[in-house]
Amino acid sequence: LNCDMAGFREVDRRQFPLQDIPAIVRLFKQQLESVSEPDLALLSIVVGAIENSLTCNRTITVQKETDTFGEAKLPAIEYHITEALYTKFHAIIKGAVDLSQYGSKKFASRELIKKVSDVIWNSLTRSYYKDRAHLQSLYSYLTGNKLDCFGVAFAVVAGCQVLGFRDVHLALSEDHAWVVFGEGGKETAEVTWHGKGNEDKRGQPIGPGVVSKSWLYVNGCPVICTRPMEVAALVSAINPSLNATSEAMEVALLQQELLWLLYDLGHLSHYPMAIGNLSDLEEVSPSPGRPPCAALFQEAATSARTYYRNQHVYPYTYQGGYFYRHKLYKEAFESWANAADVIRLYNYSRDDEEIYKEFLEIANELIPHIMKVVSSGHSARSILKDPECFAYLLRFYDGICQWEEGSPTPVLHIGWAKPLVNTISKFDADVRAQVVIICQNEDGTESTGENVSDTTVPGTTDGKSKLKSEDDVNAVIAALDEASDDCDKQKYLSNE
Ligand SMILES: FC(F)(F)Cc1cc2c(N3CCN(c4nnc(C(F)(F)F)s4)CC3)ncnc2s1
Numbered sequence: 056l057n058c059d060m061a062g063f064r065e066v067d068r069r070q071f072p073l074q075d076i077p078a079i080v081r082l083f084k085q086q087l088e089s090v091s092e093p094d095l096a097l098l099s100i101v102v103g104a105i106e107n108s109l110t111c112n113r114t115i116t117v118q119k120e121t122d123t124f125g126e127a128k129l130p131a132i133e134y135h136i137t138e139a140l141y142t143k144f145h146a147i148i149k150g151a152v153d154l155s156q157y158g159s160k161k162f163a164s165r166e167l168i169k170k171v172s173d174v175i176w177n178s179l180t181r182s183y184y185k186d187r188a189h190l191q192s193l194y195s196y197l198t199g200n201k202l203d204c205f206g207v208a209f210a211v212v213a214g215c216q217v218l219g220f221r222d223v224h225l226a227l228s229e230d231h232a233w234v235v236f237g238e239g240g241k242e243t244a245e246v247t248w249h250g251k252g253n254e255d256k257r258g259q260p261i262g263p264g265v266v267s268k269s270w271l272y273v274n275g276c277p278v279i280c281t282r283p284m285e286v287a288a289l290v291s292a293i294n295p296s297l298n299a300t301s302e303a304m305e306v307a308l309l310q311q312e313l314l315w316l317l318y319d320l321g322h323l324s325h326y327p328m329a330i331g332n333l334s335d336l337e338e339v340s341p342s343p344g345r346p347p348c349a350a351l352f353q354e355a356a357t358s359a360r361t362y363y364r365n366q367h368v369y370p371y372t373y374q375g376g377y378f379y380r381h382k383l384y385k386e387a388f389e390s391w392a393n394a395a396d397v398i399r400l401y402n403y404s405r406d407d408e409e410i411y412k413e414f415l416e417i418a419n420e421l422i423p424h425i426m427k428v429v430s431s432g433h434s435a436r437s438i439l440k441d442p443e444c445f446a447y448l449l450r451f452y453d454g455i456c457q458w459e460e461g462s463p464t465p466v467l468h469i470g471w472a473k474p475l476v477n478t479i480s481k482f483d484a485d486v487r488a489q490v491v492i493i494c495q496n497e498d499g500t501e502s503t504g505e506n507v508s509d510t511t512v513p514g515t516t517d518g519k520s521k522l523k524s525e526d527d528v529n530a531v532i533a534a535l536d537e538a539s540d541d542c543d544k545q546k547y548l549s550n551e
Pocket residue numbers: 204205227228229230231232288291292328329332369370371372373374376413
């Protein structure tokens with residue numbers, strides 16, 4: 056029993072009660088630099104307790120926000136509460152799993168992992184709102200028997216750590232989590248649910264998800280966590296939200312400090328979303344002496360290109376969102392075009408709703424808003440006179456068209472076409488004429504398409520005029536529909 060309590064024993068009681076952010080950072084640093092591996096249960100209980108007390112019920116009388124040195128005051132986390140919850144988690148896991156039944160001690164088996172997942176799963180409250188905030192930590196599990204889908208996967212990995220299986224690790228896509236295990240971490244197993252109304256596949260390998268080319272399984276390029284990266288995942292999952300409109304500042308500061316600690320120790324380099332989370336926090340309150348958030352967004356994209364074959368969308372939508380908020384519209388178009396270049400590699404399946412909503416918002420809310428805002432401006436450097444912006448938008452829309460091709464589920468519908476046509480028609484023919492479309496042929500050679508300058512939009516005579524009437528728009532929509540089927544818009548654009 057002692058060896059398993061290593062995580063706790065090393066934590067000298069003198070550190071408790073944990074009164075402020077530096078104390079928590081010290082605990083994480085001590086765990087991350089300790090000779091063995093960081094104790095996932097201990098760290099999840101500690102940050103969960105702080106988040107819960109500062110965002111859920113605010114029962115604690117909120118001490119004045121900062122002490123004399125400007126450090127955010129935290130509700131004191133008592134040693135005995137932390138130790139009691141830690142002991143309870145150990146008791147639940149060790150009490151339910153009789154290791155003698157699972158043969159090899161060195162590597163976990165699928166049956167063992169399914170058993171740990173069942174222990175967590177069967178101890179959850181029967182029915183509760185699964186998407187609620189603050190359900191991601193072991194504190195939530197141990198005090199309220201509630202976990203969200205990420206929280207279940209994390210708890211299974213923490214449970215396997217309690218049982219001494221160092222091969223079981225968290226695998227993360229952009230919208231799902233599962234575990235890898237066995238020699239070389241080659242085996243995979245579902246351990247949690249995904250989305251609404253889908254039968255869970257717990258215990259099964261994730262193979263079929265990768266074969267179907269759904270974004271949910273990121274074409275076989277998930278983030279495979281080390282123990283410190285599992286700490287980064289639990290820190291990323293900290294949710295400072297008090298309600299739909301405000302956040303608990305001290306929780307956000309704690310998350311930011313812990314992410315910088317993990318960044319400095321090199322544990323975010325292979326974790327684009329964690330870098331994106333840190334960058335979002337830096338945008339709101341920049342840390343002195345740290346890289347600007349724009350550089351961090353770029354780092355996240357570079358990490359995804361370097362380690363995950365550029366199969367992740369979020370680094371580009373994080374970046375596009377930043378540029379959009381800062382009115383850097385051309386840069387936003389480029390990021391969104393890069394996001395579309397990723398999604399075109401996938402087949403849209405019913406499990407991919409989250410990223411569908413992301414692209415829908417960009418295409419039908421954000422880009423139309425930009426077009427409205429820039430239309431009123433009259434600067435020569437306007438977006439509407441810039442052929443590179445037109446090219447970025449074409450790449451964006453084309454990526455979504457190609458995403459739809461070969462997919463079991465349609466992507467585009469009339470709701471997409473009107474904003475799309477309105478956006479394209481804002482660019483004059485002479486601007487469009489400066490865009491040359493290079494098509495990659497099957498054999499990899501390139502052919503420049505017809506110069507789009509002689510694009511005559513159906514229903515007009517000289518190709519130089521702009522869309523005028525409703526039936527012009529409908530004609531283009533019909534043509535787009537046809538073009539997006541076989542996606543050789545080249546023929547459509549040159550209107551051969
Ligand atoms: F485990 C699951 F199932 F929850 C999948 C994961 C999600 C996620 C994350 N997120 C999700 C994406 N996310 C985004 N926030 N803004 C985003 C963008 F649209 F601006 F790009 S994406 C918040 C943090 N941040 C760190 N790690 C993970 S692992």
